Amino acid sequence: MSGTGNHLDFYRHRRVLVTGGLGFIGSNLARVLVDLGAHVTIVDSLLEDCGGRRGNVAEIAANISLHIADVGQAGVMDDLVRGRDVIFNLAGQVSHIDSMRQPYRDLEVNCRNQLVLLEACRQHNPDVKVVFAGTRQVYGRSQTLPVDESHLVRPTDVNGINKVAGEYYHLVYNDAFKVRGCSLRLSNVYGPRQLVRHDRQGFIGWFIRLAVEGKTIQIYGDGSQMRDLVYVDDVADAFLRAGATDVCNGEVYNVGGTEPITHRDLTALLIEIAGSGRVEYVEWPPAKKAIDIGSFYVTSEKFAGATGWRPTVTLRDGLERTVAFYRRHLPDFLLDEIRSAV
Amino acid sequence: MSGTGNHLDFYRHRRVLVTGGLGFIGSNLARVLVDLGAHVTIVDSLLEDCGGRRGNVAEIAANISLHIADVGQAGVMDDLVRGRDVIFNLAGQVSHIDSMRQPYRDLEVNCRNQLVLLEACRQHNPDVKVVFAGTRQVYGRSQTLPVDESHLVRPTDVNGINKVAGEYYHLVYNDAFKVRGCSLRLSNVYGPRQLVRHDRQGFIGWFIRLAVEGKTIQIYGDGSQMRDLVYVDDVADAFLRAGATDVCNGEVYNVGGTEPITHRDLTALLIEIAGSGRVEYVEWPPAKKAIDIGSFYVTSEKFAGATGWRPTVTLRDGLERTVAFYRRHLPDFLLDEIRSAV
Numbered sequence: 001m002s003g004t005g006n007h008l009d010f011y012r013h014r015r016v017l018v019t020g021g022l023g024f025i026g027s028n029l030a031r032v033l034v035d036l037g038a039h040v041t042i043v044d045s046l047l048e049d050c051g052g053r054r055g056n057v058a059e060i061a062a063n064i065s066l067h068i069a070d071v072g073q074a075g076v077m078d079d080l081v082r083g084r085d086v087i088f089n090l091a092g093q094v095s096h097i098d099s100m101r102q103p104y105r106d107l108e109v110n111c112r113n114q115l116v117l118l119e120a121c122r123q124h125n126p127d128v129k130v131v132f133a134g135t136r137q138v139y140g141r142s143q144t145l146p147v148d149e150s151h152l153v154r155p156t157d158v159n160g161i162n163k164v165a166g167e168y169y170h171l172v173y174n175d176a177f178k179v180r181g182c183s184l185r186l187s188n189v190y191g192p193r194q195l196v197r198h199d200r201q202g203f204i205g206w207f208i209r210l211a212v213e214g215k216t217i218q219i220y221g222d223g224s225q226m227r228d229l230v231y232v233d234d235v236a237d238a239f240l241r242a243g244a245t246d247v248c249n250g251e252v253y254n255v256g257g258t259e260p261i262t263h264r265d266l267t268a269l270l271i272e273i274a275g276s277g278r279v280e281y282v283e284w285p286p287a288k289k290a291i292d293i294g295s296f297y298v299t300s301e302k303f304a305g306a307t308g309w310r311p312t313v314t315l316r317d318g319l320e321r322t323v324a325f326y327r328r329h330l331p332d333f334l335l336d337e338i339r340s341a342v
Numbered sequence: 343m344s345g346t347g348n349h350l351d352f353y354r355h356r357r358v359l360v361t362g363g364l365g366f367i368g369s370n371l372a373r374v375l376v377d378l379g380a381h382v383t384i385v386d387s388l389l390e391d392c393g394g395r396r397g398n399v400a401e402i403a404a405n406i407s408l409h410i411a412d413v414g415q416a417g418v419m420d421d422l423v424r425g426r427d428v429i430f431n432l433a434g435q436v437s438h439i440d441s442m443r444q445p446y447r448d449l450e451v452n453c454r455n456q457l458v459l460l461e462a463c464r465q466h467n468p469d470v471k472v473v474f475a476g477t478r479q480v481y482g483r484s485q486t487l488p489v490d491e492s493h494l495v496r497p498t499d500v501n502g503i504n505k506v507a508g509e510y511y512h513l514v515y516n517d518a519f520k521v522r523g524c525s526l527r528l529s530n531v532y533g534p535r536q537l538v539r540h541d542r543q544g545f546i547g548w549f550i551r552l553a554v555e556g557k558t559i560q561i562y563g564d565g566s567q568m569r570d571l572v573y574v575d576d577v578a579d580a581f582l583r584a585g586a587t588d589v590c591n592g593e594v595y596n597v598g599g600t601e602p603i604t605h606r607d608l609t610a611l612l613i614e615i616a617g618s619g620r621v622e623y624v625e626w627p628p629a630k631k632a633i634d635i636g637s638f639y640v641t642s643e644k645f646a647g648a649t650g651w652r653p654t655v656t657l658r659d660g661l662e663r664t665v666a667f668y669r670r671h672l673p674d675f676l677l678d679e680i681r682s683a684v
Contacts, residue, residue, distance in 0.1 A: 100518065103457050111453060115445050153495055156517065161510040168503040176632045290518045
């Protein structure tokens with residue numbers, strides 16, 4: 001985790017709720033919060049294909065309060081938001097592809113459930129601070145690079161639309177109802193505990209799994225499209241900073257990496273680090289091409305200026321840690337795969 | 343209606359569906375379509391407080407096919423979209439204030455129902471063209487004036503959020519599924535058949551009613567905030583132009599007036615034209631102030647460039663026609679009020 005200072009001290013004895021806390025980013029954030037002495041409550045519905053796993057919090061299970069429930073259940077949320085100082089709101093459906101197949105489900109999870117959470121706060125805990133996990137997806141294709149927060153929002157899929165609606169709700173509840181909130185538009189996050197069971201939640205986790213398994217990584221087109229990647233511990237630190245200051249209220253911030261890289265170079269680096277896997281270049285599948293966004297990377301200068309945050313884990317270092325994690329734990333994640341299939 | 347030419351000839355014998363066709367803009371548009379020789383079908387749920395009235399199509403009732411149904415009923419919409427050449431999609435909940443009281447209802451009407459319509463098109467009539475009634479509300483407060491389409495989207499209320507999600511769906515279905523669509527971000531539309539039963543659907547209809555009734559028009563603050571107004575016949579012509587050309591597909595366009603005016607000057611002009619009514623300046627009610635957006639007016643140059651559209655009805659002329667309409671028909675609208683109350 002990057003940096004030290006007041007934003008870490010802030011969390012000692014704080015009562016914190018993490019929605020989607022069994023998922024990739026939520027569980028990494030919860031681990032840090034436990035270390036910082038926060039009282040951590042997690043709510044997660046273990047929605048299929050969203051990356052939630054009980055195993056993600058196995059090592060902190062004794063130190064957290066865990067509720068398996070849907071954020072869309074108003075009665076449950078009314079109780080869960082009471083008395084919290086900060087809510088890290090990471091519950092959501094994150095697959096672009098699934099949202100185009102099942103738009104109503106995506107609407108429920110990413111729009112309606114956000115309203116339920118915010119209404120619960122408005123009615124039962126208006127003094128809470130909510131930090132929402134937004135996504136760079138809301139920008140769609142980049143018109144200028146790097147993308148900053150003045151870039152137009154033009155999602156290319158249903159998931160991006162519903163995610164930006166969920167984000168806007170937080171801003172309106174901040175402005176009109178004084179339920180303090182802000183949104184971090186996350187770029188391509190990677191690291192331990194990421195869903196690697198299928199390839200429908202972003203390419204990076206899937207590529208890492210294939211490399212670790214010594215399999216073939218397929219790259220669509222020539223691999224020249226660029227992305228910025230940010231390690232999950234740096235993202236957890238971004239949430240902690242946003243939650244600890246009122247400077248961020250009512251604002252959206254990009255949170256991304258510092259070193260944009262092509263798919264081609266990224267894959268080469270990954271295979272080198274893993275010492276296994278190989279690459280194959282293939283034609284774009286039409287369904288993926290239809291919602292592809294070309295090269296895309298963000299600048300996080302606005303957030304750096306507001307909070308002092310900087311990513312501190314280099315891509316090489318982050319990939320080494322992640323590969324090491326999956327070398328050890330991939331069997332557990334594959335066991336989940338078998339469980340899910342039966 | 344402004345202009346003549348191909349975009350009018352286009353509609354002869356076309357099969358056109360107007361959602362929300364019993365409402366203010368929808369019913370005015372339907373009247374023009376009937377005149378142009380189109381086969382017009384209207385679907386409207388007569389949702390309370392949304393402005394739909396059977397009386398709005400009384401004079402064309404024999405020339406249209408009318409379905410009282412909710413756009414959210416997939417089975418109904420699957421049938422209704424089949425065989426249509428153009429769909430003018432005006433069904434929606436338009437009250438800012440109501441959306442802050444009943445956010446879930448607004449979500450149903452403005453997000454979910456739009457998905458139902460678009461899914462029906464995708465499955466049963468992918469060749470149709472859909473023109474969506476968007477709103478300038480999606481911009482929130484203006485950062486530059488006049489507002490053009492490169493202005494950031496930052497809604498100030500739940501209705502604005504759900505409306506922009508509904509709009510984005512149309513663009514994604516255009517881009518990814520080739521269901522041709524575009525959105526007209528309407529400014530302050532006024533004219534005959536506007537809802538004047540309460541003041542929760544924009545100020546202009548309510549002001550006109552008060553003037554016609556010889557009552558007091560309350561202006562919040564000093565009345566210096568500016569707006570652009572556009573007459574409903576000009577808006578109907580904008581829809582016809584957008585529906586008749588593929589130039590607009592996948593695009594959003596402002597559709598507004600040419601003469602921004604202060605609330606103060608507008609009210610004075612209205613009272614002069616009506617020869618009745620008076621004005622009173624009062625403090626902002628907190629609930630309204632919280633979602634007020636200050637001065638706001640748009641430029642419609644992008645749409646003018648694409649389609650040749652220009653507003654042709656001056657503010658004075660439009661107000662005269664509207665006042666004359668309500669002098670004659672206000673009793674019918676007030677009868678609706680009584681019916682609604684019992």
